[in-house]
Every structure is written in C-alpha cells, then in structure tokens.
Amino acid sequence: MSPDTAPPDLTVIIPTYREEENIGAIVREVSRTLADHSIRGEILVVDDSSPDRTIPLVRDLERELPHVRLVVRSADPGLSQSVVEGFRNARGAVIQVIDADFSHPTTLIPEFFRKIHEGADVVIGSRYTAGGGIGEWPLSRRIISLGATALGRILFPEITDPVSGFFAVRREVVEGAPLQPRGYKILMEVLGKGRWTRAVEIPYTFTNRKEGASKLSFTTILAYAVQVADISAHAFSRREGPAWRELRKILRFALVGLSGIVVNTGILWALTERAGLYYLYSSAVAIETSIITNFLLNDFWTFGGESGHRMGRRIYRFLSFEAVSLGGLVVNMAVLFIGKEIFGIYYLVANLLGILAGFIWNYLVNRNVTWRSLPLDDTQ
Numbered sequence: 221m222s223p224d225t226a227p228p229d230l231t232v233i234i235p236t237y238r239e240e241e242n243i244g245a246i247v248r249e250v251s252r253t254l255a256d257h258s259i260r261g262e263i264l265v266v267d268d269s270s271p272d273r274t275i276p277l278v279r280d281l282e283r284e285l286p287h288v289r290l291v292v293r294s295a296d297p298g299l300s301q302s303v304v305e306g307f308r309n310a311r312g313a314v315i316q317v318i319d320a321d322f323s324h325p326t327t328l329i330p331e332f333f334r335k336i337h338e339g340a341d342v343v344i345g346s347r348y349t350a351g352g353g354i355g356e357w358p359l360s361r362r363i364i365s366l367g368a369t370a371l372g373r374i375l376f377p378e379i380t381d382p383v384s385g386f387f388a389v390r391r392e393v394v395e396g397a398p399l400q401p402r403g404y405k406i407l408m409e410v411l412g413k414g415r416w417t418r419a420v421e422i423p424y425t426f427t428n429r430k431e432g433a434s435k436l437s438f439t440t441i442l443a444y445a446v447q448v449a450d451i452s453a454h455a456f457s458r459r460e461g462p463a464w465r466e467l468r469k470i471l472r473f474a475l476v477g478l479s480g481i482v483v484n485t486g487i488l489w490a491l492t493e494r495a496g497l498y499y500l501y502s503s504a505v506a507i508e509t510s511i512i513t514n515f516l517l518n519d520f521w522t523f524g525g526e527s528g529h530r531m532g533r534r535i536y537r538f539l540s541f542e543a544v545s546l547g548g549l550v551v552n553m554a555v556l557f558i559g560k561e562i563f564g565i566y567y568l569v570a571n572l573l574g575i576l577a578g579f580i581w582n583y584l585v586n587r588n589v590t591w592r593s594l595p596l597d598d599t600q
C-alpha cells in the first residue's frame with residue numbers, strides 16, 4: 221500500500237503463531253466480510269517469527285490483496301505483545317482484534333465496527349453474556365476461564381467477559397496508553413490502562429480450534445494474577461477511570477467494615493459495663509447497631525457517589541444488606557470450622573481467613589445485588 225493513500229477506517233489485527241493451516245482462509249474470510257459491508261479496512265497480521273509456513277503464506281497474500289500487511293516480530297514473543305505491536309502499526313481509526321484459528325466469528329466484525337460508530341469506545345465479544353457461549357471445553361478449561369473472568373470482574377463488574385480475545389477499540393483508547401503487555405489477557409490491560417468510558421458487549425459463541433493444543437499453563441495463570449495486581453496499582457496511583465472507581469468502592473467498603481468493628485465493640489462494652497446488661501444481650505444490640513451504621517455509611521458513601529440505578533428503595537436495600545450480612549456470618553464461621561477441624565489451623569488464624577472470606581462474600585453480593593448498577597448498555 222503506498223503511503224499517500226487515505227488511511228483505512230478499520231484495522232483488523234490477527235496475531236499469529238504457527239497458523240499455516242488457518243491463516244490463508246481467515247484472511248480471505250475477513251477480507252470478504254469487509255468487502256461485503258463496504259468497510260474500507262486493512263488486515264494486519266502480526267506474527268512472532270513462526271517457524272512454519274505462516275510468513276510466506278502471508279507474503280503471498282500481501283502481493284495479492286493490497287489491504288493486507290504483515291509485521292514479523294523477532295524479539296519478546298507473546299500474544300499481548302503482538303497485539304500491542306499491532307496497535308502501533310494500525311492505521312485505521314477503529315481497531316479490531318481477532319484470533320487466526322476461527323474461534324471468533326468474522327461475520328460479527330461489521331457489528332463491532334458499527335457499535336464504535338454509535339459511540340462505544342470498546343466493543344467486546346462476550347462468551348458469558350446472554351446469547352454467548354463456549355464450545356465443548358473440558359472442565360478444567362471451563363473452571364480456569366471462569367476464575368479468570370471472575371477475577372477480572374472485580375475491577376470491571378459490568379463487563380461479563382473482560383478477558384475476551386475478540387474485541388474492537390476506538391484508536392484513541394490505546395494510543396499513548398501505558399500498556400505493559402504480557403500473557404494472553406490483552407483486553408484486561410486495555411480496560412485497565414486505556415482511555416475509555418463506554419464499553420459494549422456483543423454475544424458470540426467461541427468455536428474450538430481444530431488444529432493444535434491449548435497453551436494454557438500455570439505460568440499463564442500466575443502472569444494474569446500479576447497483571448490484575450498491576451492494573452489495580454495503576455488505577456490506585458491514577459485515581460481515575462473505571463477500575464479506580466471499583467477499587468475505591470472496595471476500599472470504602474473495607475473502611476466501613478472496620479468502623480463497624482469499632483461500633484460493635486464500643487456498644488458491647490458500654491451496655492455491659494455501664495448499663496449492666498448480660499453480655500450476650502449487649503452483643504445482639506451491638507451487632508445489629510453496627511449492621512445499621514455500616515448500611516448507612518455504605519448507602520450514602522461507598523455506593524452513593526454515582527447516579528447509577530439502585531435496587532428499589534432504601535428499606536429494600538437495608539433488608540438485602542441484613543440478609544447478606546447474615547450470609548457473611550455463615551461464610552465466616554464455615555471457613556473457621558473447616559480451617560480448624562479439617563486443616564488443623566489454629567482457630568484464631570482460621571478465623572482471620574473466615575473474616576476475609578466473609579468480607580469477599582459481603583462485598584461481592586452487596587455490590588452486585590444490594591447496590592447493583594444497571595448493565596452497561598442496552599444491547600443485552
């Protein structure tokens with residue numbers, strides 16, 4: 221392509237490593253989809269020096285199709301690194317990322333493109349929203365995928381598939397963003413460090429690759445956990461953006477919980493020592509009072525800052541909070557019991573684990589039920 225031609229409207233990045241069986245067919249299929257919808261697009265294949273025939277095959281395609289380009293990388297191999305290299309080389313105003321192995325339906329690309337034009341900054345192909353799905357995955361892969369998704373959803377609760385490999389962004393989202401690509405979960409990095417406000421999801425069903433084996437390993441999972449921690453630290457230091465708004469809720473919720481301990485202890489002491497009440501009666505009053513003060517602080521402070529939709533009236537939120545707190549008590553005691561009786565952990569230590577589990581329970585259920593906000597978009 222000569223440098224003086226107008227830039228394309230869309231860049232489709234296809235990262236590849238050893239994709240000789242798929243690359244020709246996928247490039248042609250994407251190409252046809254773009255032509256069918258009159259989208260002026262380019263296809264950017266980013267390859268990590270595959271030792272198979274991927275590179276010569278794409279070279280042939282480059283000669284045959286003017287809108288196909290190949291970038292060959294020779295250092296620091298990796299899927300995320302390759303996608304970021306693609307971002308740097310992309311000329312389109314909209315950037316789409318898609319796997320080479322037909323896991324992602326190319327026919328949806330025009331819909332991604334349209335959503336960006338309708339105002340979305342990020343469009344995510346989701347396996348976990350209504351209408352989406354995964355193929356025949358073995359149980360272990362299902363569990364790992366769900367775990368990774370759950371971890372990601374702590375920071376981006378409204379996004380059902382924050383680790384999807386099938387997504388599109390407006391170019392400004394990633395341009396100049398301090399991305400630190402590693403591992404497989406480039407979308408998390410984009411959501412954590414890119415500039416965006418509006419994300420939209422499109423359901424799709426993941427199709428298994430026919431050739432080759434999955435590369436998922438323990439190190440992949442570890443790298444992902446490190447990435448989530450890094451994104452959290454980034455959000456914390458910037459104090460802006462969607463991930464920061466979530467982190468702030470978690471921190472506030474924790475502070476409110478600590479204040480509840482003070483209220484609980486104070487009332488227990490006062491009623492027992494000053495009012496001469498039997499300590500278990502004092503405790504009942506102390507617990508309920510701290511639940512009420514926690515609720516009020518969370519309702520006005522932790523979850524009160526934004527104008528998002530909330531479940532019904534305050535009284536319903538309060539009843540929900542009570543029920544969730546009761547559940548938290550059960551979780552706390554169950555972990556204490558299992559830790560002590562089954563794993564033989566010293567009971568005070570087991571109780572700390574119980575408190576942590578109870579906190580996670582309380583936060584997640586209250587965040588997503590008691591103070592649930594509306595879904596991101598009207599598409600679901």
Ligand SMILES: Nc1nc2c(ncn2[C@@H]2O[C@H](COP(=O)(O)OP(=O)(O)OP(=O)(O)O)[C@@H](O)[C@H]2O)c(=O)[nH]1
Pocket residue numbers: 234235236237238239266267268297298299302318319320321323385428429432433434435
């Ligand atoms: N450039 C580059 N591309 C990669 C690398 N690893 C994977 N890819 C490509 O990234 C896409 C997704 O990789 P897959 O191996 O299909 O990952 P997956 O879908 O999680 O696993 P399976 O399909 O089960 O193997 C494919 O297009 C791969 O060719 C890499 O290290 N560098």
Ligand SMILES: [Mg+2]
Pocket residue numbers: 319321323429
């Ligand atoms: Mg795949």
